[in-house]
Amino acid sequence: MHIAIDEAKCMGHGRCYGVAPTLLHDDEEGFVAERGQCWKVPDELLGEAQDAADACPEGAIELLEQAPA
Amino acid sequence: MTETQTEATSAEGAELTHRGCPVVHTDYTQETEIFGHYALLDPDREKARFLFNDTTDRGFFMLQRYDDVREGFQQHVTWTTDVRSALRPGSSNERLLPQDLNGQEHVKLRRILNQFFAPAAVRRMEQMATERCIELIEELKPEGSIDFVAEFAIRYPTDLFLALLGLPVSDGDFFLEWSEDYFNALLAGRPAEATESKKKIMDYFDQAVNDRRENPLDPDLDMVTRLVTARIDDQPIPQEDITTICLTLMLAGLDTTRSALGYIFAHLATHPEDRRAITEDPSLVPNAVEEFLRTFPLVIQAGREVQEPGEFHGLELEKGDVVWLGVAQANRDPRKFPEPDEVKLDRAGANQHLAFGGGPHRCLGMHLARLELKVVMEEWHKRIPEYQIPDGTELRERGGQLTMTSLPLEWDV
Numbered sequence: 001m002h003i004a005i006d007e008a009k010c011m012g013h014g015r016c017y018g019v020a021p022t023l024l025h026d027d028e029e030g031f032v033a034e035r036g037q038c039w040k041v042p043d044e045l046l047g048e049a050q051d052a053a054d055a056c057p058e059g060a061i062e063l064l065e066q067a068p069a
Numbered sequence: 070m071t072e073t074q075t076e077a078t079s080a081e082g083a084e085l086t087h088r089g090c091p092v093v094h095t096d097y098t099q100e101t102e103i104f105g106h107y108a109l110l111d112p113d114r115e116k117a118r119f120l121f122n123d124t125t126d127r128g129f130f131m132l133q134r135y136d137d138v139r140e141g142f143q144q145h146v147t148w149t150t151d152v153r154s155a156l157r158p159g160s161s162n163e164r165l166l167p168q169d170l171n172g173q174e175h176v177k178l179r180r181i182l183n184q185f186f187a188p189a190a191v192r193r194m195e196q197m198a199t200e201r202c203i204e205l206i207e208e209l210k211p212e213g214s215i216d217f218v219a220e221f222a223i224r225y226p227t228d229l230f231l232a233l234l235g236l237p238v239s240d241g242d243f244f245l246e247w248s249e250d251y252f253n254a255l256l257a258g259r260p261a262e263a264t265e266s267k268k269k270i271m272d273y274f275d276q277a278v279n280d281r282r283e284n285p286l287d288p289d290l291d292m293v294t295r296l297v298t299a300r301i302d303d304q305p306i307p308q309e310d311i312t313t314i315c316l317t318l319m320l321a322g323l324d325t326t327r328s329a330l331g332y333i334f335a336h337l338a339t340h341p342e343d344r345r346a347i348t349e350d351p352s353l354v355p356n357a358v359e360e361f362l363r364t365f366p367l368v369i370q371a372g373r374e375v376q377e378p379g380e381f382h383g384l385e386l387e388k389g390d391v392v393w394l395g396v397a398q399a400n401r402d403p404r405k406f407p408e409p410d411e412v413k414l415d416r417a418g419a420n421q422h423l424a425f426g427g428g429p430h431r432c433l434g435m436h437l438a439r440l441e442l443k444v445v446m447e448e449w450h451k452r453i454p455e456y457q458i459p460d461g462t463e464l465r466e467r468g469g470q471l472t473m474t475s476l477p478l479e480w481d482v
Contacts, residue, residue: 009143011431014188015420029180030187030436057421058143058428 002064003049007036009060019055020048035060038068087121087128088385096124096468097369098156103335103464106369106471107401114398119384122155122393129155129372129391130384133398135405135423137382141373141394142427144381145171148373148392150430155372155393156469163260165317166310168430175429181299181306182314182433185233185292191436193290194232198440201228201238202448210452213482214459216475218331223249226326226441230319233437235291236277244273252324256469270319274312322434325367326441328472332365333442334449335476336412338458343414348450357414358442362400363422364412367471369397371426399423456480 003023005016012031017024023045027033041049041063053061085092093116095109113120114133122129132141141148149171152158167178184190205225209215227245228238247266254263281293288295296311337344347353375390386392400422401409413419425432432438456478458464465474 011427011429012183012187013425013431014436018188026188028187028189029183030189031183054418055420057139057423057425057431059139 001041001046001049002038002067003041003052004038004062004064004068005032005035006060006062009058010035011058011060013057015055015057016052016061020045020052023048024052038064040067087123090119090121090130090384091117092121092123093131094124095122098124098468100465100467100474103466103473105466106468107397110369110395110398111401114395114402118382125156125158125391127158127391129158129393130386131155131393131395131398132381133395133402135399135402138394138396138399138423139427141381141392142371142423142430144373145428145430147375147377147379149376150373151376152372152374152391154469155370155391157258158372158374158391163255163316163320164313165320166313167433168317177301178306178314179429179433181295181301182292184289185295186433186435186437188436191440194229194437195440195444197232198229198444199448201225201232202444203452206449206452211482214477214479217334217478218327218473218476222327222330222334222476223323225330225445226323229437229441230322233292233318234274234277234315235281235286235293240273244270247273248319248323252320255320256324256467270316271312274315275308278308278311278315318434321432322437324470324472326438328367328470329362329365329438329442330445331473331476332367333361333446334478335458335464335473336361336365338456338476338478340412343412344450344454346414347446348454351447351450353414354443354446355439356416356419357446358439359419359422360412360414360416361442362424363406363416363419364400364409366397366400366422366424368424368426369471370395371430394426396423396426453480 010031012029014026014030016032017026025033049063053063093113095113097106118134120131122131132138150168153168167175170178202225205221209221224241224245228241231238231240231244247269250266251263251270254260278293278297282297286294288298296306299306347357371394373392373394375386375388375392378387403409425435459477459479462477466472467474
């Protein structure tokens, strides 16, 4: 499972790193530091990844079965 | 609206449409009994996906479903805050910063302010916020009977606002009177009636900003110091813009927090099972905050002005149209939140609500607001776990931006 954070959609609500503190982190402006990135989620953090996607009010976090082409 | 702009669809003319939208006349600015506005908003949302409301000079197209409202907030290039409120699209409104900016101008100012409102910055305020909250509760506790709205819910955010500006919380004693006078006049659409209060407020801010110019603090920790030292495109931020930012923070943070606290405590006073759950297990509070923000949104709408004509899911919009982004209707949309009328303290996904808006203009103070609501719920119930609304009390709410006009509470002392 991959997680992708849409940089244009992320508006710094800060909900994702609140529910997924191991997987995601905040920058000094309160945005998720990993925005604009797409990476493979370690198995033990799949729960956090799902919580983060469900928490985003902008729909900026996507979970992908496959790495994007 | 005039007849020439609105075409009748039925022979009887009973149902009017405007550009394909049913026309409604629901007036959202009137005072009602408590929850009277949700009783209007929810049925409007179910009438049709888009409505045209003709109760203002310009009228407005209503987006009401969760998905549409969210997409509307994200449509920030073509729909701007040149109209901030669909209910008050006039040009005579108070200038607000950063709200009134759009595009890169807006981003540049937000980038200066964001760090003072990020979760990490708000955590730095938590101890002070908790201590002040306890002081105010301890002061009121022996009384056994108060108007929660007037004596606590407005005082607490006012004190924290002053602290945010690096000013003494004790200034709340006199500042509150000015801000209340000014805010009431502004909400009534008659800002000219409060020019004296506004002048006192702006002079007070002016003095605070000047003081920080002379005695700067760490610009990474102190917002006013940052504002007086920051450069945007190599230019300092003008003094009047800085005081306007202060005024905007005041207008955005005080009435709203009072309002949220009012609805939360009205619910808890009348739902002992929820009240006791929070008292017994304070770890429920953070999600409860989200659920209360979802269920009882007080900024019921945000306005936008269409800058480029275009289609939105079949709705044809022209330049200059006013759009209503129905925040309250989105939060209470059963398509998104099952049984939306029910307060479920442990509701999953409650924090996807749009009470703080979305897109680049999403509420700057959202984390501070969350902190305030959390601290009050925790500290109040440690000290006054049982309370009630006196028998026979009629609860009312102001229209436009909802707030309870009063909330009498009583408890045993």
